[in-house]
Amino acid sequence: MSKAEIILKCLLDNLDEGIHIVDNRGKTIYYNKAMGMVEGLIPSEVIGKRAIELLKGVEEDSSTLMNALKKGEKYIDVIQQYSSNIGKNITAINTTIPVIASEEVIAAIEISKDRTQLRELNEKICRLQGINNIKGRFYTFKDIIGSSEKIRTAITKAMKASLTNSSVLIYGETGCGKELFAQSIHYNGLRKDKAFIDINCAAIPSNLLESMLFGTVKGSFTGAENKRGLFEEAKGGTILLDEINSMDTTLQSKLLRVLQEGYIRPIGSNVLVDIDIRIIATLNEAPEKLIKEGKLRKDFYYRLGVIRIDIPPLRERPQDINELTAQFISFYNKLLGKNIAGIHEEVLDIFLKYSWPGNIRELKNTIEASMNMIDDGPYITREYVEQRLARNFISNGNYTAGMEEFPIEQYLENLEKKIINEALNRYGNNISKTSAYLKISRQNLQYKIKKYNLL
Known part of the structure; x- marks a missing residue:
């Protein structure tokens, strides 16, 4: 083996993606450790075997590797659900590339990203959400704390939005309470007795997200079954698309069509399915900035933002800090079995000067951390909050009056x-x-x- 071959093998062996290479007869000539982890097979036992022998219930004409060999076609980011010959169920996003020399296909390479655990987790979340729609805890407008003009303006607008069926776009920094607003709109609205399903777009690859939303029909891709998507499952209800700026623009275009026309086409189907849902979307970055950067389609933004609600960051509503702090102290007194009366005046002064990059979530976590450390005493004092906020101050690069200087x-x-x-x-x-x-x-x-x- 030449030095170049040794270097290439070392590179392939240490990639996080699974790599499966077959020759022009479909026999495996390379199979890395990551691919073995995906399919539950031992690489050394796979070499020399045809790709079809390694799979259970997959016909040759539905194998992307074999089709790449026969047709010389490239398949990019194809969702595949299948079983290995040892019975392991797999969901992967695969890219398959034919290797062509002198106009002849001499090999095919498949690059595989395992999404099995992610699919199982998302299905579990969806099942749990279905249960929570009946029995679970949900938020309403009474749970939104604050009397400042900016937060009251946002609440008033959200309450009006709850009485319509128009799509809603909620913009706010991380930790501002966007989901709290979204749930309040749903549970105060015309669809409150129907499903509320929230999807974190940042946590799910776009290809997988598309199949989850639109559904699939048997044979649309390897291992696909007839399965209703969340748009059908949420009939009459609301779908929250959280951090929609994480969604690629191709899927944004497909969703735009859904919003405009009111129907979907499951993946692999020619049948149109009418849907009746309301979409609430959230952004954690300014939409104008995202449009300029090409991360958010302008037409999609205008269709989503029939009603736009901007939630102010905590630094713009300092008069609400005392009320929020009292609420969190009351909550953790019950949870931790403590009897803290409030915060010391010095702490309030720190809170009012701090910029709160993590917004309400950071304030809540700071109160929780402080109360866990207090052994005795009626108040949360400076020593309990200063170190935590100083650490956050450095990591976020927020130069704030009243904080210490650091090396x-x-x-x-x-x-x-x-x-x-x-x-x-x-x-x-x-x-x-x-x-x-x-x-x-x-x-x-x-x-x-x-x-x-x-x-």
């Missing part, structure tokens, strides 16, 4: 940690893609991940 080395380390963490989230913790994006080696990235305890 430049510590600031730079926290800034580096934040950049790496955001990149990892962006690429789904994929080491290869993250290191390429950051323009550092995989080894250096792995060292920094370990150093900052990021995974």
Whole structure:
């Protein structure tokens, strides 16, 4: 084996994606460890076997690897649900590429991203949401705390929106309470007795999200069954599309058609299905910025934002901090069995000066953390909140009056940690893609991940 071949094998063996390569007869000539993890097979036992032998119940004409060999066609990001020959059920997003030399297909390569656990988790969440629609805890407008003019304006607009069937777009920074507003609109509205299903668009790949929303028919892709999508399951109810800016523009275009025409076409079907749902969508970045960056279609934004509600960040409603703090202290007194009367005046002064990058969620977590540490005493004092807020202050780079100054080395380390963490989230913790994006080696990235305890 040449040095180039050794280097290439080392690279393929250490990729996070599964790699399966077959020759022109369909026999496996390479199968990496990641692919073995996806299909539950041992790589050394797969070499020499035809791709079809490794699968259960998959015909040759429905195998993307075999079709790539026969037709010389490339298949990009195809959702496949199938079973390996040991009975492991798999959901994967696969890209299959024919290798062509002198106008002849000499091999085919399949790159596989395992989505089995994600599919199972999302199906479980959907089942639980169906139960919660009947028995679970949900939020209404009375749960939204605050008397400032900005929050009252948002509540008034949301209450009016709840009495219509128009689509709603809610914009607010992370931790502002967008889902609380969305649930309040649903449970105060015309559809309150129907399903409310929330989908986190940032957590689900677009191809998988499309099949979840629209449904599938048997044979539309490997392993596909007749399955109703969430648009049909939520008949008469509301679907919350959370962080819709994470959805790719192709799917945005398909959803735009759904909003305009009121019907869907399940994947692989020629039949149109009428639907009756209301869509509420949320954004954690300004839509004008997203449109400019090409992450949000302008026509999709206008169709979604028939009613747009902007939730103010906590730093713009400081007069609500005392009321919110009292509410959280009361909640955690019951939960933790404590008897804290409130916060010290010094703490209130810190709270009013702090910029709250994590908004209400950060305030709530700060109260919870402080109350867990208090052994005795009627008030939350400065010592319990200052260290936590100082740590958040550095990691978010928010220069706020009243906070301590920190060594430049510590600031730079926290800034580096934040950049790496955001990149990892962006690429789904994929080491290869993250290191390429950051323009550092995989080894250096792995060292920094370990150093900052990021995974």
